[in-house]
Amino acid sequence: MSGNPVYFFIQFLNGLSLGMNLFVIAAGLTLILGVLRVLNFAHGAFFLIGGYVTYFLVDVLARAPGAFWLAVGGATAALAIFAFVIERLFLRHLYERDHVYQLLFTFALVLLIGDMLKAGWGTNVLSVPYPTGFDGATNLGITYYPTYRLLLCVIGFVTAFALWFVVNRTRWGRVVRAATQDREMLSALGLNVPRIYMLVFVTGSALAGLGGALASPVLSVYPGLDAQIIVECFIIVIIGGLGSLGGAFLGAIILGQLTAFGILLVPAFELVLIYVMMVGVLMFRPWGLLGRQEAR
Amino acid sequence: MSTARGAPRSMWILAAVLAALLAVPAAGSLYVTYLATEILIFALFALAFNLLLGYGGLISFGHAAYFAIGAYGCAVLSVKLSWPLAAAFPAGVALATVAAAIIGYFCVKLTEIYLAILTLAFGQLVWAVAFKWSAVTGGDTGLIGVPVPAWLDEPAQFYYFALAIVGACVALLWVVVHSAFGRTLAATRENAVRAEFVGIHVKRVQLVAFVISGGISGIAGALHSIFNRSVFVESAWWTQSAEVLIMAVLGGIHSFAGPAVGAAALILLERLIRDVTEYWPTFLGAILLVVLFVFPTGLAGMARRRAARSVERA
Amino acid sequence: MTTAQVLSIRGLRKSFDGFVAVQDVDFALAAGERHAVIGPNGAGKTTFFNLITGHLRPDAGEILLGDRAITGLPPHRIVRRGIARSFQRINIYPRLSVYESVQAAHIARAGRTFELFTLADRLYRDETEATLAAVGLTSDADAPAGTLAYGKQKQLELAIALAADPRLLLLDEPTAGMSPHETAEAIQLVGRIANERKLTLLFTEHDMDVVFSIADRVSVLHHGAIIATGTPDQIRRDAEVRRVYLGKAIDEAA
Numbered sequence: 001m002s003g004n005p006v007y008f009f010i011q012f013l014n015g016l017s018l019g020m021n022l023f024v025i026a027a028g029l030t031l032i033l034g035v036l037r038v039l040n041f042a043h044g045a046f047f048l049i050g051g052y053v054t055y056f057l058v059d060v061l062a063r064a065p066g067a068f069w070l071a072v073g074g075a076t077a078a079l080a081i082f083a084f085v086i087e088r089l090f091l092r093h094l095y096e097r098d099h100v101y102q103l104l105f106t107f108a109l110v111l112l113i114g115d116m117l118k119a120g121w122g123t124n125v126l127s128v129p130y131p132t133g134f135d136g137a138t139n140l141g142i143t144y145y146p147t148y149r150l151l152l153c154v155i156g157f158v159t160a161f162a163l164w165f166v167v168n169r170t171r172w173g174r175v176v177r178a179a180t181q182d183r184e185m186l187s188a189l190g191l192n193v194p195r196i197y198m199l200v201f202v203t204g205s206a207l208a209g210l211g212g213a214l215a216s217p218v219l220s221v222y223p224g225l226d227a228q229i230i231v232e233c234f235i236i237v238i239i240g241g242l243g244s245l246g247g248a249f250l251g252a253i254i255l256g257q258l259t260a261f262g263i264l265l266v267p268a269f270e271l272v273l274i275y276v277m278m279v280g281v282l283m284f285r286p287w288g289l290l291g292r293q294e295a296r
Numbered sequence: 297m298s299t300a301r302g303a304p305r306s307m308w309i310l311a312a313v314l315a316a317l318l319a320v321p322a323a324g325s326l327y328v329t330y331l332a333t334e335i336l337i338f339a340l341f342a343l344a345f346n347l348l349l350g351y352g353g354l355i356s357f358g359h360a361a362y363f364a365i366g367a368y369g370c371a372v373l374s375v376k377l378s379w380p381l382a383a384a385f386p387a388g389v390a391l392a393t394v395a396a397a398i399i400g401y402f403c404v405k406l407t408e409i410y411l412a413i414l415t416l417a418f419g420q421l422v423w424a425v426a427f428k429w430s431a432v433t434g435g436d437t438g439l440i441g442v443p444v445p446a447w448l449d450e451p452a453q454f455y456y457f458a459l460a461i462v463g464a465c466v467a468l469l470w471v472v473v474h475s476a477f478g479r480t481l482a483a484t485r486e487n488a489v490r491a492e493f494v495g496i497h498v499k500r501v502q503l504v505a506f507v508i509s510g511g512i513s514g515i516a517g518a519l520h521s522i523f524n525r526s527v528f529v530e531s532a533w534w535t536q537s538a539e540v541l542i543m544a545v546l547g548g549i550h551s552f553a554g555p556a557v558g559a560a561a562l563i564l565l566e567r568l569i570r571d572v573t574e575y576w577p578t579f580l581g582a583i584l585l586v587v588l589f590v591f592p593t594g595l596a597g598m599a600r601r602r603a604a605r606s607v608e609r610a
Numbered sequence: 611m612t613t614a615q616v617l618s619i620r621g622l623r624k625s626f627d628g629f630v631a632v633q634d635v636d637f638a639l640a641a642g643e644r645h646a647v648i649g650p651n652g653a654g655k656t657t658f659f660n661l662i663t664g665h666l667r668p669d670a671g672e673i674l675l676g677d678r679a680i681t682g683l684p685p686h687r688i689v690r691r692g693i694a695r696s697f698q699r700i701n702i703y704p705r706l707s708v709y710e711s712v713q714a715a716h717i718a719r720a721g722r723t724f725e726l727f728t729l730a731d732r733l734y735r736d737e738t739e740a741t742l743a744a745v746g747l748t749s750d751a752d753a754p755a756g757t758l759a760y761g762k763q764k765q766l767e768l769a770i771a772l773a774a775d776p777r778l779l780l781l782d783e784p785t786a787g788m789s790p791h792e793t794a795e796a797i798q799l800v801g802r803i804a805n806e807r808k809l810t811l812l813f814t815e816h817d818m819d820v821v822f823s824i825a826d827r828v829s830v831l832h833h834g835a836i837i838a839t840g841t842p843d844q845i846r847r848d849a850e851v852r853r854v855y856l857g858k859a860i861d862e863a864a
Contacts, residue, residue: 037409093589099408100355101588104545107538108588111581119575231420238413272428275421282414283402472726479730480723483714486703493663493701494774495689495718504724550705 006143011260017149019256020156021215025229026236026248027163028207034180034243035200038091038102042109044230046205049082050075050212051221052117055126068131072213079209083202091201092194110226118223128216148217155214159207160249167245176200180243235278241291250289305603317459321452329451331567335560336455336462337519342543342555343469344512349541350549351473352505353485354404355412357537358419359513361399364426364532366392366514367521371439372432381445381522388518389511395422396510397503404502416534423532438528442521458519465512466556472508473552481505542580546587548594557595614641615676616778616810617662622671624661624834631657633834635671639778644804644811646821646842649831650854655814656698658831659780662812663695664688675778690721694776696767698783698814704756708747708766711755713738715773738773744803745769761792765799772803779804781813785820793817797824822846830854 029043057071064070086109094102129135130148137144167173179186179196186193219225236255240247262273281288320332341363348354369388373379379387399418403411426433433439448454472478484491484498492498521527530536539562547558569579591598617639624632631654639645647655660666662673664685672681680688703711716734717723742748745765750758755766764784771779784800785793797820804811815821821828822842829839830851838844838851845851 033409039409039412090585090589097592098353099412100349100541100545100549101592103355103357103412104541104584105588107542108581108584111577111584115575115578115581234413234416238417242409272421272424275417275424278417279414279421282406282410282417286406286410286414471729474729474731476717476722476725476728476730476733479710479714479733480717482706482710483703486706487701490697490701490703490770491714491718492685493665493689493695494715494770495686496714496723497684497686501723504726508726 010143010145012257013145013149013153015256015258015260016253017152017156017218017256018259019252019254020153021211021218022229022232022236022255023156023249023252024159024214025208025211026233026240026252027159027245028204028211029233030237030240030243030245030248031176031200031207032204033237035176036095036197037099038106038201039099040204041103041106041230042113043106043205043208043233044226044228045110045113046079046083046208047212047215047229048117048221048223048226049113050079050209051128051216051219051225052121052126053078053209054213054216055121055128055221058128065132068129068217072210075213076206076210079212080202080206083205084198087198087201092197095197114223114226121221123223125220125222127220130217152214152218156252159210160245163245172199231274235274237288238278238281239288241288244288244290247288247290321455326451329455331563333451333455333458333523335563336458337516337523338540338543338563339556339559340462340465340519341513341516342540342547342559343466343552344509344516345540346544346549346555347469347473347481347505347509347512349544350551350554351478351485352481352502354502354505355408355541356403356415356506356509357412357541358399358415358417358422358534359509359540360532360534360536361419361422362392362396362510362513363517363520363536363540364422364527365395366517367527367531368426368433368439368517369514370518371442371521371527374442375439376432381443381448385518385522388521389514392514392517393507393511396507396514400503400506400510404499404506416537419532419534419537423529423534426529426532433529436529438526440526442525442527444522444525448522454523458523461515461519465515469508469512470552477501477504542584546583546594548596548598550593551596551600554594554596561595615639615674616641616643617812618674619662620672622658622661622673623669624657624666625669631834632661632668635834635836637829637836639810639812641777641810642808644824644826645813646825646828647812647814647831648816648818648821648828653831654834655831656782657834659695659782659814662688663693663780686718689718689774689776692775692777693780694771694774694778695780696764696771696782696784698786700760700763700767702755702763702766702770705754707752707754708742708758708769709738709751711766712741712769712773715770716741719774741769741773744772744806745799760787761796764788764796768800768803772807776809778810778812781811783814783816785815785817793820800824 025043025047029040032038032040032043053075054068054071057074058067061067061070090105091102094105134148134151136147138147138150167176175186175191175196178189179200186196232255236248236251238251239254240249240251317332321329324332345356345359348356348359366388369391370381370384371388373384373387374381399415403414403418406414427436429435444454448457480491480496480501483494484496484501488498517531520531543558543562544555545558546561547556548554565579565583566576570576587594593600615638617637619635619637622632622635622637623630635658647658649655657666661668664680664683664687667682672679674680675688675691675693678691680691703714706714713730713734716737717730720734722728722733739748739751742751745768747762747765747769750762755763758766768784781800785796788796800811801824803809825842827840828842828845829836830845831837832854837854838848840848
């Protein structure tokens with residue numbers, strides 16, 4: 001069976017849909033890292049909040065048509081608001097301080113969010129139903145493939161394109177790009193740096209929520225999922241380069257495929273391989289595939 | 297920077313602390329002795345960690361790796377290869393030191409956030425190896441049955457043993473921090489570019505700090521493996537690295553003894569709170585927020601301010 | 611001129627992404643000379659300094675200190691050979707005291723940065739106090755460097771550079787941001803120290819009064835190339851220089 005081209009195609013699609021889903025989340029992380037230079041450990045926790053909110057809203061909206069999509073929108077909005085509050089009340093007071101305080105703050109968030117979610121929904125694995133119309137399989141000619149996963153691929157590409165457009169073709173995007181390259185210059189140019197930081201943090205976190213919402217039917221929702229996701233996002237961002245959206249896209253595709261096929265090739269040590277890869281990239285090409293060469 | 301008035305005062309505090317530490321097994325219960333031993337071990341870990349953070353300005357987010365390598369080295373050699381503890385202990389420490397040299401070499405080439413990420417990645421790599429290499433490390437069930445010689449079998453005996461080792465290491469750290477090297481390290485922390493321009497080989501200084509810090513963390517880890525007669529893969533997971541970081545920040549990274557105070561405080565708090573509720577992470581997160589926003593200089597910083605104020609009033 | 615040349619530079623070039631910051635510069639500095647490098651903003655003065663002190667590697671050319679090549683060496687090695695510099699923007703150790711900042715430089719000069727067991731308290735106390743006295747910071751010895759006033763921070767910059775016991779002192783805009791009174795004091799200080807320690811001085815400046823009061827020779831940098839070198843008077847009269855840069859400023863200073 002393993003020599004079967006159909007099988008490879010299915011694995012390829014598995015990797016692609018996983019990668020595209022991860023891209024949405026990792027894009028947020030790389031934006032925050034590139035502009036704010038904050039290593040947001042809580043990004044996985046934000047993802048998880050997105051999943052739980054989706055579960056909750058789908059539950060509440062019961063059989064309403066389009067319930068799932070309303071829930072996705074709701075989860076994304078909820079994360080945006082949550083991130084806004086956190087940035088305003090807490091994070092902005094830490095920008096001038098040593099990096100270590102920002103790291104600890106995001107870690108405190110991980111602890112608090114994890115416990116809050118556990119208190120609210122317990123430790124069970126919660127499943128979220130596939131949205132109506134996408135719960136079946138599509139005929140791709142040589143095989144059938146779950147429709148929802150194809151949708152994830154499409155959404156990933158659309159998000160990538162939308163982000164690319166904003167970053168490269170709008171004034172706001174130009175500001176973000178400048179911020180990634182030289183933050184000190186920003187205030188010299190008369191730009192409202194605190195507002196930029198806030199918007200980037202909110203957007204990046206909203207993307208985490210969106211990714212979490214979209215992932216919920218496939219991965220389900222449970223405590224501890226955030227730890228797994230944050231590791232995968234870190235790997236993507238490192239491979240791709242801190243602050244590079246294109247790099248995140250490339251990294252997500254690579255990680256997706258490696259996960260899909262790696263399990264077949266090196267089952268016993270794929271866990272070690274992931275970290276070897278991370279270490280390897282950082283040792284020899286720390287700015288990743290498409291990042292800026294300022295790591296040394 | 298201690299004034300003539302400050303010196304005798306800190307001497308008194310030191311004497312008091314030493315007296316209290318020596319009296320623990322006699323005065324306290326078995327439970328207290330166990331607790332005190334654990335505090336000693338993690339205080340050492342936190343102090344070693346702070347050489348990098350507080351004095352070197354380097355964030356090592358994978359410091360549990362050296363603790364774990366020290367622990368696993370000692371445990372594996374004594375359990376699997378039946379080495380006597382007198383050989384396994386130093387060997388474990390040596391392994392941790394070598395690891396710190398290798399990892400540190402690559403990490404100091406990078407700046408700030410990249411350095412933090414690489415230390416995290418290496419830390420997780422060590423965890424992954426420990427997790428997967430079950431034949432040697434016992435995988436996720438860990439390694440138990442570290443043989444302890446008869447003269448260390450009693451809690452009180454092991455306590456004094458740990459106290460002696462921790463005491464010696466703390467003295468070593470104190471000397472290093474106040475040495476010509478320590479002064480140089482502080483300069484690299486404050487302004488690495490300037491330091492370079494007075495003739496300091498910044499990367500090498502940072503590497504030496506890495507090695508010392510990793511080696512002593514390995515001592516703490518090896519002690520821990522003997523103390524618990526076991527070692528588990530959790531001691532290499534990144535939350536262990538986060539814990540020692542929290543201990544340092546809670547106690548105060550800009551004072552020598554701060555991290556030790558933080559370690560004691562954190563361990564005691566965790567015991568107390570875990571007894572009452574399962575939501576320890578919430579409390580820990582809350583404590584962190586309080587420290588970050590209200591007492592950034594940590595407990596030691598608070599104490600120093602209170603002392604300064606009482607001196608002013610006098 | 612070659613026997614007592616402290617600094618010899620031939621064909622120095624540096625580009626950034628196609629932009630040529632320093633073009634084929636030849637330069638010579640005699641022992642004891644006080645040489646000013648002037649030029650409009652963006653002329654490449656700081657890049658020039660960064661190349662000499664090893665912060666940047668040149669694309670081409672060579673730099674000799676005395677008769678030994680220092681091209682491409684890392685900064686800390688170059689410092690040990692005898693070049694110290696101060697920075698245009700304050701570049702000090704915020705949380706170290708003034709005393710500790712200067713002491714660290716003495717420790718580095720002596721090559722004892724890796725002595726783990728030598729307590730620093732008494733180390734080079736006399737030398738540090740002497741350096742502080744030379745720049746007039748003795749009364750501020752215990753103050754954290756970050757809390758000093760701007761002028762005193764500049765003095766600290768100088769002190770840290772002097773502690774390295776250089777034979778060549780590079781000063782990047784030493785009087786930037788100073789009032790006329792502070793400027794006069796600073797220049798007097800630098801001049802006195804240069805005399806006492808027989809230092810060779812290479813500095814950049816925008817303030818023409820400073821240049822003409824202390825410099826033996828002046829070089830003018832424009833678009834990364836040296837367009838003129840000579841005594842201050844010669845430069846003042848050079849038509850090319852006037853056209854490019856000085857114009858009214860020189861006439862006013864005269």
